[in-house]
Amino acid sequence: MNKATDPQTHSTTPTFPTAPLNTWPVLGWYEGLRQWSGHWARLSGLFDGEPPTPPSVSEPGSSDADDGPTSLDRLLRANLGRATLGISPASLALAYFDWAVHLAVSPGKWQQLVEKGVRKSIRLGNYAVRAHANAGCPACIQPLPQDRRFSSPAWHNWPFNLISQAFLLNQQWWHNATTGISGVSRHHEQVVSFTARQLLDMMSPINFVATNPEVLQSTLQEQGQNLLRGLRHFQADWERAIGGKPPLGAEAYRPGHEVAITPGQVVYRNRLIELIQYTPQTGQVHAEPVLIVPAWIMKYYILDLSPGNSLVNYLVGQGHTVFMISWHNPHSDDRDIGLEDYLRLGVLDALDAIRAIIPNAPVHSVGYCLGGTLLSIAAAYLAREADPILASVTLLAAQTDFTEAGELMLFIDHSQLSYLEDIMWDQGYLDTKQMSGAFQLLRSNDLIWSRLVHEYLMGRREPLNDMMAWNADATRMPYRMHSEYLRRFFLNNDLAEGRYRIGGHPVVLSDIRVPMFVVATETDHVAPWRSVYKIHLIADTEVSFLLTSGGHNAGIVSEPGHDGRHYRLSHRTSDHPYIDPETWFASTTPHEGSWWPAWSEWLRSHSDGLREPPPMGAAEQGYPPLGNAPGSYVLQR
Numbered sequence: 001m002n003k004a005t006d007p008q009t010h011s012t013t014p015t016f017p018t019a020p021l022n023t024w025p026v027l028g029w030y031e032g033l034r035q036w037s038g039h040w041a042r043l044s045g046l047f048d049g050e051p052p053t054p055p056s057v058s059e060p061g062s063s064d065a066d067d068g069p070t071s072l073d074r075l076l077r078a079n080l081g082r083a084t085l086g087i088s089p090a091s092l093a094l095a096y097f098d099w100a101v102h103l104a105v106s107p108g109k110w111q112q113l114v115e116k117g118v119r120k121s122i123r124l125g126n127y128a129v130r131a132h133a134n135a136g137c138p139a140c141i142q143p144l145p146q147d148r149r150f151s152s153p154a155w156h157n158w159p160f161n162l163i164s165q166a167f168l169l170n171q172q173w174w175h176n177a178t179t180g181i182s183g184v185s186r187h188h189e190q191v192v193s194f195t196a197r198q199l200l201d202m203m204s205p206i207n208f209v210a211t212n213p214e215v216l217q218s219t220l221q222e223q224g225q226n227l228l229r230g231l232r233h234f235q236a237d238w239e240r241a242i243g244g245k246p247p248l249g250a251e252a253y254r255p256g257h258e259v260a261i262t263p264g265q266v267v268y269r270n271r272l273i274e275l276i277q278y279t280p281q282t283g284q285v286h287a288e289p290v291l292i293v294p295a296w297i298m299k300y301y302i303l304d305l306s307p308g309n310s311l312v313n314y315l316v317g318q319g320h321t322v323f324m325i326s327w328h329n330p331h332s333d334d335r336d337i338g339l340e341d342y343l344r345l346g347v348l349d350a351l352d353a354i355r356a357i358i359p360n361a362p363v364h365s366v367g368y369c370l371g372g373t374l375l376s377i378a379a380a381y382l383a384r385e386a387d388p389i390l391a392s393v394t395l396l397a398a399q400t401d402f403t404e405a406g407e408l409m410l411f412i413d414h415s416q417l418s419y420l421e422d423i424m425w426d427q428g429y430l431d432t433k434q435m436s437g438a439f440q441l442l443r444s445n446d447l448i449w450s451r452l453v454h455e456y457l458m459g460r461r462e463p464l465n466d467m468m469a470w471n472a473d474a475t476r477m478p479y480r481m482h483s484e485y486l487r488r489f490f491l492n493n494d495l496a497e498g499r500y501r502i503g504g505h506p507v508v509l510s511d512i513r514v515p516m517f518v519v520a521t522e523t524d525h526v527a528p529w530r531s532v533y534k535i536h537l538i539a540d541t542e543v544s545f546l547l548t549s550g551g552h553n554a555g556i557v558s559e560p561g562h563d564g565r566h567y568r569l570s571h572r573t574s575d576h577p578y579i580d581p582e583t584w585f586a587s588t589t590p591h592e593g594s595w596w597p598a599w600s601e602w603l604r605s606h607s608d609g610l611r612e613p614p615p616m617g618a619a620e621q622g623y624p625p626l627g628n629a630p631g632s633y634v635l636q637r
Helices: 025-047 070-081 091-104 107-133 160-178 186-204 214-222 225-242 311-317 340-358 370-384 404-412 414-427 430-440 446-456 466-471 479-491 583-589 594-604
Strands: 263-271 272-280 291-292 322-329 363-368 390-396 515-522 544-546 566-572 590-592
Touching: 070 414, 091 544, 107 160, 160 186, 186 404, 186 446, 214 225, 263 340, 272 340, 291 370, 291 404, 291 414, 311 322, 322 340, 322 479, 340 363, 340 370, 340 479, 363 370, 370 390, 404 594, 414 479, 446 544, 544 594
Parallel strands: 291 322, 291 363, 363 390, 390 515, 515 544
Antiparallel strands: 263 272, 272 322, 544 566, 566 590
């Protein structure tokens, strides 16, 4: 038996919580066309002699704004981007022509593909004969482990078993056709293979009533009521999408009411952050406070969901004084906010506030996703400035080296980033719909097509849970910051290679001397664990590395008592020899359960005893309590 092979996909479960269908690409295309009509007048005005508003920032990486693209070029591409969901047609064309030209001069590859096609046709024909006589005969090809589309017993019956086998054989052939061609760049090969996979997933037999036995069976049993329910679901999702409303059921998870309810006070606010100090729950607390820096691509309360799965609530219950940054949701007026602003107005201002509220106490710092990357920059900067404010650094699903940044690199090249920058230049930020579309395409089977079948063809709607509702509560990204982030980290890898500068001087991660606790998740497609593991090649200090089951969000939100969880943990001193990730994985014993207690014990081992709980804020130092948690920034739309 053969297995379909696909080196681009490793995970066995979706790593993102299921996204609401109001960001389904069809709805995004409608929204793009609607916005196009609103911007056409601006484009027309360019030919009538009406100059557009000039860009307030020069193109990232350009030393002279006059040498960059003209406003006409940018406005045209920005409007095209709304119809293409931010995907650059030029980038796709370059990848396609690279593949097509090299394939055209590879007769040996042609011969190989013809031979494979003939063999697959013969194998399918033999299977058709055997399956017609015996529905239980062995399949001629097995789907990939993470592909659960054909797992229902209904797909084993004639003729649906033949339909599914033909599709899988065709999928395997196209993988062979788009990979392994000499001369094609690795990036272009990945883009072409990914695009072919998306087109095949779109035409999968599960997506059509006539070729999906489960849908057919449900339609016959319910006399078509499932399709009517699905039509109502689609209409409701469409109306919510074009009205800019959250998905149905999100109203049951309101920050400050059902989620983000750990008691606390906002003790500092500037134009970019609110700093929340949480109320102590124990008679004594650890001497060192904890500062959490979440990603600004998401609302902070992923780490303070319902009380039972809130990392904040867990830490406070373990006797820690916890501070949390809540980021402002940017709009067009914030287009000029850059990465250094996020460092200074975010992490450094928060540390100054903590220093005033709890004097003479170093801080256990924690960064999640993009917040972890920013925290590593802050730690390196503070090390360069010889500031002893940090007691430790914990990075949660955060990358510091971006050479193996996973499938997100499919959307990262010079053409794609230029196209994306033009969209952001026009509106001042990257919209939530444009970000969510890319993430959904990375797991289109789970986040688009399987849900389309389940909700619109089967007519079944699963209620939202707290993580799904949080996932729909997305934020925007400022133009300058997101351009700098994508170019300097993903494209140029400046941070890992010592070229990233703060205040005109480079910050180097090997300068960090405080102990580090680094958490990665097994099925993370946003920060792949092997990429996170590269901290061992960068850091020159004590590193504790933990790999937990789950994905980018569900692996981090892994409270004690969560069924099916496990983790691996190792500790490395600065003079310990390097171990490659595969060897490390094979030689490190897995432990059952949540990783939270192991981290809590590590924090305790790097703390200096207990003390009386500190006051809430420090009014005399200029940090009075400003209001109850979760504050106002988390409620911004």
